[in-house]
Structures are given as structure tokens and as C-alpha cells.
Amino acid sequence: MEEKKIFINGLKINYKIAGQNSPILILHGWGGSSDSWVEVGKILAKEKFKVIIPDLPGFGKSETPPRPWSITDYAKWTIDFVSSQNLKEISLLGHSFGGRIAIKLTTQYSEMIKKLILCSAAGIKLEPEFETKIIFWLAKIGNAIFAPKPLKRLKDFARNFFYIFLRHKDYVKADGTMRETIKKVLEEDLLPDLPKIKAKTLIIWGEKDKIVPIKYAYIFKEKIKDSKLEVIPKVGHAPNLEVSVKLAQVIINFLKTNFCLLVE
Numbered sequence: 630m631e632e633k634k635i636f637i638n639g640l641k642i643n644y645k646i647a648g649q650n651s652p653i654l655i656l657h658g659w660g661g662s663s664d665s666w667v668e669v670g671k672i673l674a675k676e677k678f679k680v681i682i683p684d685l686p687g688f689g690k691s692e693t694p695p696r697p698w699s700i701t702d703y704a705k706w707t708i709d710f711v712s713s714q715n716l717k718e719i720s721l722l723g724h725s726f727g728g729r730i731a732i733k734l735t736t737q738y739s740e741m742i743k744k745l746i747l748c749s750a751a752g753i754k755l756e757p758e759f760e761t762k763i764i765f766w767l768a769k770i771g772n773a774i775f776a777p778k779p780l781k782r783l784k785d786f787a788r789n790f791f792y793i794f795l796r797h798k799d800y801v802k803a804d805g806t807m808r809e810t811i812k813k814v815l816e817e818d819l820l821p822d823l824p825k826i827k828a829k830t831l832i833i834w835g836e837k838d839k840i841v842p843i844k845y846a847y848i849f850k851e852k853i854k855d856s857k858l859e860v861i862p863k864v865g866h867a868p869n870l871e872v873s874v875k876l877a878q879v880i881i882n883f884l885k886t887n888f889c890l891l892v893e
Contacts (some may be wrong), residue, residue, distance in 0.1 A: 637713060645663045645670065645682045648679045650793060651677070651678050651679065653721070654716075655680065655724070656726075657684075658867075659683070659751075661724070665869055667775075668870075670748050672873070686703070697812075698813070701733060701737075703729075719742065722747075723750060725750065728747045728748065729817075731746075732750065732752055737828075744883065746831045747830065749834055750832070751820060751840075772866050820848070823852035835866060836862045836864060837863060838859060839866065
């Protein structure tokens, strides 16, 4: 895949591109980059798809935004990026954090999304289980405990432990602007947005996903009207890395259904 640079709204952005004809934009997960989707991208490109994979702002070789961004900010940025590629209609794939952006993008700019693929997508909150409620209760107590000045220096350590316990290790790894960004991202619940999705949607999930457990996949399937669920056995949160060939074939089958490719 060819690697290119472009300036979008003052930010230097790195992206990869290959193939021709029907365009598909791939949005990677938190902590990832376009590199994590290269193998899938190459296979799609051979099947006459124009594959475009940006390093989202703050990731890979792209510059970090000057302030903390919300999911809406990333969605608006994606629109500007798509415009820079002179594309009017695309198929859209969002993985994990990229799935959050894809959901927001599809609900706000439905006219440009031909088909939607959500791969191990994050973004929805279910009623907290008893254990989680206990953890949040302890967190409130912790805020009171660490309020005195001599103990404030221990608060970051306690907060990091809390996020690890909730499987939000990305928060611990992030720093500066991106740490504030992930806090904004985690606060937003996209569950009410799912019924607003009108595009034909493929939901792909790894059966053994521990980051976003498979029970979430069935919620996506239930809430998105025109959707199909494909569960990949014995696979975790990153099918793009674990079973790239199989994943690419699932994507190709979906994209080729009911629309014609312009083959030269």
C-alpha cells in the first residue's frame, strides 16, 4: 500500500491507500494505526476496492489535535478527510474505537455511507453489573480519601488501577491531550444512536473478544435494523491481526452483495 501525507485542518495526517473503484474507508482502533490494517487492505485492493486507511489524529504518524477531541470531533474530521480524497460516497469500516466514530458518522452523515461495517465496535454502555457498581462506589470513596493534600499524589496511581480494573488500559497508556480525549470518548454512550443507523450494516465480532465481549455484538444486531452479525470462532478483539485473510473474505462477501463493481 502506498503511504501518503496530507494536511487536514492544520494537522499533518499520514494515510495508506491502494486499489481502485469502489472506495472503503477503514478507521482503526485506539492505540492502533493504519499499519494494523495493511494485510486486510492489500486483499481488499486486489478485489478491485479502493482502500483508504488514515492514521487517526493522535495515532500512528499523524499529529495530535491541539485540544482533547470528542467522538463528534473525530467524525467531523473524517468528513473533511473524505472530502480531501474527492469521494462522495463510501463504504465505512470502524474497528473498536474506530467503530465509535463510524457510528457517529453514519448517524450524522448518512447520505455518504453506502455500507457500514462495525468490527468489535466500542461505544455502548449497558446497565452496570453488580461488581461494576461496587467499583464505582469505591471510586467515589477514593475521591474523598485522596482529597487531603498529602495524599493527592497517590490519586493518579489509584485512578490508573481503577481504569485497569475496568479494562480501560488505554487510559493508563495515554498522556496529555490524548488522556483527556479518551476520558471524553468513554463518557459518551452511543446506544441511543444505533436505531438511527440506516445503512446496510455488517457486524463482525471475535467469539473470544475480552476487550468488548460478544454480548455487545448481539445488542448491536438488535438495535441496528438492517444488520447482519458474523461471529468469528476462536478469535479475540483484533481479527484484522489474528485472521486477516478470513476477515477480508467476510468483508468482501458483504461489500459485493447487491452492488456492482466498476471493473476496467
